[in-house]
Amino acid sequence: MVTLDDIANAGLLQKPSDNAPEALERSQSNYKPLHSFALPKDRQYQQQFADIYFLRLTKIKPAVEKVASIAWEGTVIGGERAKKVERVLDVRQGELCWVTGTVYIDMALKPNILEDVSKDRWISAPPSIDHYFSEEGHDAVMLEDDSGRIRLIGDTLKDFFMVTGCIVAVMGTENANGEFQVLDLKFADLPPQPERWELSKPPKPVKSKAKVKDGDVEMTDSPATAQGGKKMAIVSGLEFSGTDTSYTVELNLLLEYLLGEALDPMAQQNELAHISRLIIAGNSIAAEQKTHVEMDTGKGGKPGVHKKYGYDSSSYNPIPSQLLDEFLSELLPSMPVTLLPGALDPANASYPQQPIHAAMFPKSRAYTPLPGAAEHGWLDAVTNPWEGEVDGWRVLGTGGQNLDDVFKYVNSDDRLGMMEAMCRWRCSAPTAPDTLWAYPFQEDEPFVMKECPHMYFVGCQPEFGTKIIQGPDGQMVRLIAVPSFADTREIVLVDSETLDVSRVKITTGTGTSE
Amino acid sequence: MDVYKKFLAENILTEEKVITYRLLSRALHVHPNTAKQMLYDFHKSQNDKRPGAVHATYLVYGIKASGDLSSAPQNGADGDVEMTSSMPEVDSLDNTVPTFILTLIQEQHLKDALSEYEEVSSIHVYSVGPHPAKDLSLLADVANEALRLGPDGSKNPAAIGNSRVRRRERPGAGAKNVAVAVTAARGPAPATKVVQEEPKAAAAASLFKTTTTSKVKEEEPAAKPPPGSSKVASSAPEKKAPPALKRGGSGSSGGIMQAFSKAAATKAKKAEIWQPAIPSGDDSSIQPMSDDGEDDSEMIPQPKAAGPSSTTRKNREARAEELRRMMEEDDEEEDEEEKEESRPDSPVDEEPMEVEPAEEPAAVPEKAEKVEVTGDGRRRGKRKVVRKKQIMDDQGYLVTIQEDAWESFSEDDKPAPPPSFKQKTTGSASSTQSTAASSKSKKAAGPKGSQGSIRSFFSKN
Structure with missing residues (x-):
């Protein structure tokens, strides 16, 4: 129980002081994406499945x-x-x-x-x-x-x-x-797990410097919530919408939170500055139900239904992608972003979804890599599913379609259990290509997990959930079901050292208790 | 020091606006944390003078008492797992996940909200307004305003810095210039077409001439790399030569042989349509498209439809190469360019994705069983095709039957020209000339074939 007296005159609830707040430096994200799910540019769809x-x-x-x-x-x-x-x-x-x-x-x-x-x-x-x-x-x-x-x-x-x-x-x-x-x-059970830092090198000097810095700065009262380690934030289902503005404030608060403008200096330094990367796990753009149907029938080649044959530009609403672009362009100067497409995003519908094209982000595009550049971008638009190494941990993430499809087979609500089952089957999208649309692969089957991830997250889920599963050879996998932000207003923070999970829920006054 | 008080008094008390700390921070160029304190101070001093004068909202961050939010879904999910699956036993190590709650709350509810918290790690004033905030979603508008106030849009000094941020390098003088150069290079596209009409419409020739030359000149200074643009300007007339010649030849033959060889006519039409597209730099614009790896396979024939003259071709290739390099630097230009391309002269409207303008006019009636030309010049007809029909028989097998069927078609659904028409194009140039075939070819082609050009033609006058 906290009362008003407890917080009176604390932190920022006082007159402005003259000493200028010092600039904070964000923790660095050690990041190496793998291109396990990238498709060739000249894809053929003639093959059998x-x-x-x-x-x-x-x-x-x-x-x-x-x-x-x-x-x-x-x-x-x-x-x-x-x-x-x-x-x-x-x-x-x-x-x-x-x-x-x-x-x-x-x-x-x-x-x-x-x-x-x-x-x-x-x-x-x-x-x-x-x-x-x-x-x-x-x-x-x-x-x-x-x-x-x-x-x-x-x-x-x-x-x-x-x-x-x-x-x-x-x-x-x-x-x-x-x-x-x-x-x-x-089942096959969990595949062999790589060591931590297998693909990238641990940033030793950076780490120690950060510690020194921590020690220096006004650590008079050590806050209990401060957990020194770096974190990565995972969010999904931002669903920027042209029509539904019911959670715009929450989106703004999320941006301020991630940027480190919100909260007081203590929290900014101990928590916000340690969020080193944002991973967006799908569905950044909201579904426009009506227009979707229209566009589908239009593309399906039924000119009888519509007067206009093919793409009807009047049904296009550019606002959602503009909002997403603005959100990203605000955030990017402060934080690198990994962007997975989801079911609603402007990417191909079939698994594996290919990265959202940079043309969608006129403002944020400056942070994407040049075409053909070997290095990953500061804004890294990646495939869905996606595999990479973040802070040394092997991470496998999807936008949620694989789990949603498995969910339709099973009379159960235990989504974490299904995620676990997928790991134990060694297949991240078993129902592709049967009920989950997929590219007709010929030479490789990328959905087979060759190596066991340390962390496996699935975006756009109805509710948050996490657990750790263990394999017969001592593998440990952190499973995270990332809730859709539009539905739950929640984001997930994962500690980069321990893979401990915490979540942040954003509420606005009248919506919660009253 | 008291600038902020004046600012707040003006905005909140006089103009009755809601001011958030972000807006204040950006308007006065102070650190957000200072802005939060300013808001607090203002709120306190005003309400000390007159209670209820201004109203604040607070942003509270901390951990709520367990039991309501943090554990319920968690336990539910975890509890199920062990029951349903008898896979190798799993001990879920953590049952409770710390949940931080970030709440935006009006001051009148602050007390209630705080009582739900077990621990508050941070609280500050979020906004101050003249009235109690009823609808917090209104704050979104203020946030948008704050974004607009931001110093030159993208720089945000307040946020936690990141020294490793990487932006895309833009070589050269920047995007703007390249864009200008590209549009300039594109500019002559309609011009060439106009010039092409010249020999034919001799009466109006002088008028057109002036327009075209002035057009080219107009573009020239705007173009960034002078060699590139001069090449454009020079290559355009050069390029024009062969088709103009052809036209001249055919035009002189008069309308006598109108019914002559339809095939030749269509071929000539093709040649005409493709020809002007080339000096306009189309191929160079298409090339970067293949970066996207989507759907541009039909475009590929285009560069192949090279003109007969090898010198101009060399020129063109050099220039195309240069353009392509510019293009690959940034795909923004690509978009702009596509718009330019799809309608050279009409005002740009909201169809960003119209990519294949050249495709439609290029479509040519194919050999068909019965063709008739209706009054409005459209071709309709029927042709015999073999249809495949799949049915499921009583045993559940799919059976494919082939059967002949008559299919009606009209001009709208003709397939794109086959990729092999390079030879045809070059061949047709000579054949048309040698047979001196038919002004019909040209006349039919003019209005029907290049719709884009006829539109531009009129808008010119």
Whole structure:
């Protein structure tokens, strides 16, 4: 409980003094983006998607089989020894065995391309369904590889999150109906984790200098909230809007907070100056519901619907991107920014989303790298998903579509659990390309996690959440579900040394308690 | 020292404005922290004189008492995890995440708000206004005003500095100049077209001449690199020579052979359309587009449609190279340029993305089964095509059937010219000349083919 008397005449609640406030220097961000999800400029869309599944299976299968053989080698059930079977087709009825393959889940509400084609339905926007599973339990889980597929049954399946595209090993027997009775199930689990500072060097001299500085300056009463370490801020769903101004004040406060103009000198120095980087995890621009629909049908090539064929410039509202540009251009002189696109942002719709083009930011563009420059920019527009090393930690982040899509498969609200499952499947977007639109990769499957991140964040989630998961080899992953700022007015701060998470919620007077 | 009191008195008491610390800081060029104290001092002194004279809002930052906000969603999420998944056991190490609350609150609610806090690490006056703030969202407008007041827009001395900030280097004299140069280089584009009409419309020739030359001259001083622009100016007339010649030849033949060889006519049309596009520096503008890696594959034929003359071509290439270099320095010009390109003369309106202006006029009627020209000069007709139809049969398999169908078409939906028309273009120049074919080719091409140019033609007069 704080009362008015406690704070009277504290800090800034006094007459202006003559001594000029000293200029603060922000902590530096040690940053190295990886371009794991960058697509070639000359993309082709003629290929089939099957290669993605094949590549994924090839990449993850050895790991799954290793886990499975450790777990099941020599298992004897009912007097029968479990045998490893190479291919799904080799499963023999009545024999206890285990086999590895890709999960495919047939769901009642899942969009079906064959159905669309046969009904001559051509839509350009992904259908927006809340979930794919049906409550009656008609969903069929199958295991398939390049040889064939087999239906999986058994109560064991209910114990796990399962989505199309994840790679699992199952042990059990095929019954008389040709279905595979699953007794146990294994994932690849977390991939090997790189050491900290694997790609970049720790900034030793900078660190010590910062400490000296800390020591120098009026540390008379050590504030309890001051946590000396550097921080990175993660925000998502800023949703700058041309029409909805209900959270403009909060956005302004966020800007002042990040800039270090708000709060008193103590807080500025101990907290705000240590925020070394802002990561924007998607949805910086709000959806303009009506115009979206219009533009989609227009582009979909139905001239009958609209008089104007093609792009209608009158439906374009430049204000959201202008606001975002202003926000960034204010912030950039003080803080580097990593910008991931999200579902609503002006980037390609399919995964992996490519960086938002610099032409969107006439003011902030001065901070982007020159085309073709090797070095990353101060404003770094990156892909979604994105991988990089921030302050030595390997970070994997997405704009949220991958988790949102997995969420539609599973009858659960446990988004952190799904994030964990994705790590343990070693796949950051398992449902691509089935229900999550994706580029038809031919040579590589970038969604496979080759290395375990230290931190995995997913943007644009309904609420904040975090936890740490551990792997069999001592891997530790910090999972963060970053809430949408437009809905929750929250941002997430992550300590660069400990990966401890704190959050900042911005409220305005009448909205909270009254 | 008391400047701020005067400023605040004027703005708050007299003009009844709301003043935030940011606005004050920027208006008086003081540090925001000082501005916060100024607001506090003003608020206190005014209310000491007359209670309720001014009203403040406060920004409070700290940790709220646990139980309401900080832990509820957190525990809910964590509690679920272990129940549903029986994956390798996970001990979530932290259950509580510290949540800092930043609250903007009116002074009348300050007490209540503070009582919810467990600990306040920072509080200061956010704004002072003449009335109790009812709607805090009004402060957003003040914030916008503050942004506008900011010293030259981007520099913000108040914020926490960052010595490592990197901006994009802009080589040369800066964006403005380059932009001017580019538009200048573009300027002659309509001019060339006008000049092209010259031999044909002999009566009006002198008038056009003056306009074109003056136009070119106008642009010349504006252009930044003098060699570049002079090249533009010189290359434009040079470039004009072959098409003008052709026109002259065909024009002399009169309208007798109007029904002559449609193919030749269309080819000639193509040549005409593409030709003027080249001296206007189109290819150079397209080149940087490929930086974006999107959708410009149809554009590629353009540079290939080189004119017959090799010297002019060399000139052009050199100049294009130069332009391209300028272009790659900044893509702002690219945008501007595209606007310029899409409508050389009409006032720029709000269609920033119209990229392929040259495409439409270039479209040419293809060989079709039945073609008829309707009264308004549009071509309509029917053609036979093989359609693929996919149906799902009763077993759930997709079956593709091919069937013949008649499809009607009109000029609107003709495909873009095939990329292989380079030979055609050069070939057509000679063939048109040798056969002395048809003023029709030119007449049909003029109005229909280059809509952009006809518009510019009229706006010139």
